[in-house]
Amino acid sequence: VVMTQSPLSLPVTLGQPASISCRSSQSLVYTDGNTYLYWFHQRPGQSPRRLIYKVSNRDSGVPDRFSGSGSGTDFTLKISRVEAEDVGVYYCMQGTHWPLYTFGQGTKLEIK
Amino acid sequence: EVQLVESGGGLVQPGGSLRLSCAASGFTFSNYWMHWVRQFPGKGLEWVSRINNDGSSIMYADSVRGRFTISRDNAKNTLYLQMNSLRAEDTAVYYCLPPTFDPWGQGTLVIVSS
Secondary structure, three states: OOEEEEOOEEEEOOOOOEEEEEEEOOOOEOOOOOEOEEEEEEOOOOOOEEEEEOOOEEOOOOOOOEEEEEEOOEEEEEEOOOOHHHOEEEEEEEOOOOOOOEEOOOEEEEEO | OOEEEEEOOEEEOOOOOEEEEEEEEOOOHHHOOEEEEEEOOOOOEEEEEEEOOOOOOEEEOOOOOOOEEEEEEOOOOEEEEEEOOOOHHHOEEEEEEOOOOOOOOOOEEEEEOO
C-alpha cells in the first residue's frame, strides 16, 4: 500500500491554519471495521511522536488544534492555528494492511 | 510510563554484522507484539520487522528478509535485531516500537560504510 502525502513542504504563517493530505493506494478499512491510519510529528532533532490514531483520535497531550479526518483512501491532518512548536515533519502511516506497514513521505511544516 | 531504549548501533563495513537491542519498561513486555522501524538519513521511515509476544510469529520487510533476524527475551524485557550482510542502504536510525507505534525511543544509529 502506497501512502502519498501532499504537500511535501508547507510554509505557514503563525496563527494561520494548515492542512496535510494523505492518500492510500488501497482502502484502509480493516475487516474489524476500524481504519488504522496514524499521524506522527517529528520536531527537528527529536524522534517521531504519535499525534493521531485510527484517523481522528488525538493522543494524550496533543493540543486540540490538531484534528484528523477522512475515510477509505483519503485522510487529512488539520492544524487550526499553527504555533511555533508545530514545525517539523508530519508523517501518515497505515497499519491496516499489516504486516506491510507503510509511511507517507513526510510533510515539512515551516513558519513563514 | 512506557520506555524503550535502543542500543547497539555503530559504524560497520559493508557485509558486516550488528546486533541491536531494545530494553523495554513500564509495560508487560511479554504480552505485546513489537516492531523495528528505521529512519533513513533523508528522513523517510520504513517498517522493518515484527514479532509476536512469544516469538512464534515473525514478519520482515522484503528489503531485509534473509539478512535480519528479530528475536526477543521476555525474561529480560528485551527485543533484538540481528543484522547480517549489511549494505550501505541499511544506514538509518533504528527504533523499536510497541504495537501502537507509540512511544518512540531515541533510536540507535547504524552506519554502513567502508
